[in-house]
């Protein structure tokens with residue numbers, strides 16, 4: 002633990018030996034699927050004519066809604082129901098009689114290869130009755146047109162939470178401010194899109210499904226339910242995954258059901274791998290919100306009352322429930338005590354791609370609202386922005402701190418630990434907060450415009466319900482570890498092996514970790530909410546400890562010593578201060594009493610060689626095998642935190658925005674592998690910069706996504722990311738788990754838009770109320786400001 | 789099937805393959821599908837992300853923008869061909885491992901090929917040129933910080949290895965062993981290639 006161990010998975014990735022979804026052969030004769038998608042944002046499907054398709058050579062099947070039966074003909078599940086989601090709607094696996102966004106699946110063709118499948122898709126003729134499209138939050142709120150006829154006002158949900166009387170507190174406060182804010186859509190955009198391949202084995206009556214997912218157990222349950230299979234007859238294997246960032250937690254995607262359905266029907270493996278355009282128009286986006294903040298505060302900038310109203314664009318359907326807006330509404334509070342608080346949101350339907358968590362999952366928007374408010378208060382009072390924040394911090398002695406709200410996991414929003422003043426102190430030093438005025442003067446003398454900004458966040462990580470782990474010491478002494486959640490680049494094979502090596506006392510190289518394979522660990526939830534290290538890491542600790550206890554019990558007997566005198570070093574159990582020892586591999590042999598030897602080592606465990614002939618070969622309460630299984634299920638999330646600051650330069654003529662420096666102070670409790678944690682921060686910050694300066698989903702009024710390619714959707718290259726992201730760590734352990742760790746996966750992205758907005762505002766002296774901000778946006782703001 | 793198939797020869801990582809493909813088959817698909825060399829990844833299929841970058845006669849090229857039939861007569865190198873014949877990681881691969889220059893690994897093959905070619909042209913790049921070298925490849929995971937570090941580290945490893953090689957070579961020059969080594973090496977390579985070919989299975993002949 003705590004060492005920057007080089008990643009074991011890299012050996013295969015670097016040689017081109019990774020096995021991503023599209024690399025899975027699944028057997029000879031694999032067929033390929035292509036999907037016909039709606040070209041319209043909103044239309045009634047009057048007729049689908051597939052008669053021209055089956056003549057295409059190489060085409061094996063085409064399916065439309067009419068071919069679906071039983072549960073497959075019902076809408077997709079609402080994965081996370083919530084009482085406030087009074088008008089939740091989900092799509093059909095294939096559109097029944099209406100499409101609600103460009104890209105919605107209408108038909109699927111299975112053919113010899115993807116080229117032929119796409120040819121065939123082009124020959125399907127659909128008769129549409131085009132309906133008016135609802136695009137953007139304003140149109141959704143105006144509700145002149147409806148996305149779903151039976152959803153009045155396009156409102157899927159309205160949720161209000163209050164602590165105290167915010168309205169009264171604001172009215173009575175010495176100072177008051179109001180802010181109107183806006184954040185646009187972006188998307189996860191993993192370099193590898195979605196994909197699924199299935200093989201039906203008629204001899205065994207089993208389905209094997211590989212899918213690029215963040216929840217193999219979720220897919221397994223959904224596929225079994227939809228296809229009417231016993232769950233025990235469905236294996237889901239997550240291969241190497243080329244990035245997720247949230248979008249792959251959504252399941253089952255229509256293709257994740259259609260592919261196994263076709264594989265079973267056709268008796269051949271079937272594969273679907275989406276292309277980039279499909280990823281843009283038929284997976285998921287996030288971020289789009291409009292916010293209205295009212296705040297009352299005292300002379301020190303201390304919050305007395307905070308009232309936030311926001312409108313969340315959830316797209317055409319709500320498969321992921323209200324998770325994103327609930328997170329915005331709760332995590333908005335960051336490290337601060339809000340005084341009285343009222344938050345209310347409406348989650349709105351639009352004729353656009355669904356909105357589900359993207360790294361940060363509603364927090365970047367919440368952080369933006371709160372941090373813009375902090376800056377506005379400081380500006381209003383003429384006080385230092387860092388001081389105003391400090392005045393509102395929850396103090397270190399106030400933990401655990403219960404906000405009196407319900408978090409995304411249905412549990413109390415109760416912070417477990419943190420040290421916000423210490424973080425701020427580190428950040429001020431790291432960025433040179435106090436020296437910035439001098440730097441600004443220097444720059445001004447050269448005709449350069451610079452600004453500085455900072456933002457703070459708290460992130461609830463490691464939410465439940467649980468994760469599990471299985472640790473098995475093989476007779477060779479090698480240790481095989483399985484945990485059910487999935488991996489998409491976080492280096493779990495390395496970090497989890499580090500944990501086991503430490504706990505069990507075995508060489509790191511002897512530990513092998515498998516994730517996301519339901520054959521190895523059928524009970525799991527998934528990888529989201531920065532939960533993998535906390536949840537599976539803790540489960541693995543517990544499972545490793547069980548394994549160790551068993552090893553010591555067996556060793557105590559074998560060595561005729563007491564457990565207290567034993568230690569495990571480099572995979573060998575020894576009696577302290579003696580040369581008596583036994584390797585774990587031998588204990589594994591002895592743990593499994595045998596009748597039949599299968600090799601030299603196993604002879605030691607056969608019936609004439611071992612054991613007290615008066616006692617049962619497997620002792621009461623024991624099981625054969627040197628292994629341990631355990632689960633970790635915390636009462637609630639653990640709260641990581643951090644603060645970022647940036648110095649930007651704006652070009653007086655072109656309005657270009659350049660980030661000169663970017664600094665991060667990060668507190669995720671104890672670090673398992675600092676190299677991996679820093680990598681996560683780098684990646685998060687880069688995505689944050691994309692969201693702050695470049696990325697947006699350019700929908701036209703008709704609901705066409707105009708920039709659905711990497712050519713037009715501006716994901717940052719190295720040239721857009723500052724050269725050097727300065728990082729400092731604080732390690733405030735969590736009291737909630739055995740390792741004292743907190744999640745780190747999403748943190749990097751959360752405050753970036755808030756930080757950049759603050760720095761640009763500081764440079765320009767113009768209030769920044771909407772993000773992302775492009776040079777032309779800034780140019781327009783300057784023009785408006787002048788007039 | 790009605791599509792006309794074209795017989796082509798592709799030379800990939802020093803090995804010649806004969807295959808039959810329709811004219812529209814992308815090189816990326818031919819490498820991954822027909823040849824089963826799935827190390828080359830496809831992230832956008834429109835020439836922007838660089839994940840599919842291979843070396844065409846030593847120069848980086850986007851295999852998603854090239855037709856397989858147009859790749860005949862060129863020497864193609866994919867990520868599978870970057871390591872030394874004995875399996876040692878190349879300086880660029882080694883540097884990516886040391887510097888944590890990859891997370892999900894999906895973009896990585898394109899970076900590795902690009903940097904390999906870049907360092908051949910510019911073996912000791914300045915920091916700025918190291919950044920420029922990767923400016924045409926997208927990575928959604930790493931924020932590029934460690935990739936830039938890896939480029940610089942690769943340059944160092946490359947120089948170190950070249951120095952070691954020179955020393956070793958100096959030691960053996962003038963001895964008969966040179967000839968022996970060459971013979972052994974040739975034998976090993978041909979065995980490995982034969983094995984690799986056998987591995988690639990059906991549909992491929994050479």
Ligand code: FES
Pocket residue numbers: 829830831832833834835836837838839840841850851852853
């Ligand atoms: S796949 Fe070729 S450049 Fe993206």
Ligand code: FES
Pocket residue numbers: 192243244490889890891892893894895896926927928929930
């Ligand atoms: S490592 Fe995942 S895209 Fe680069």
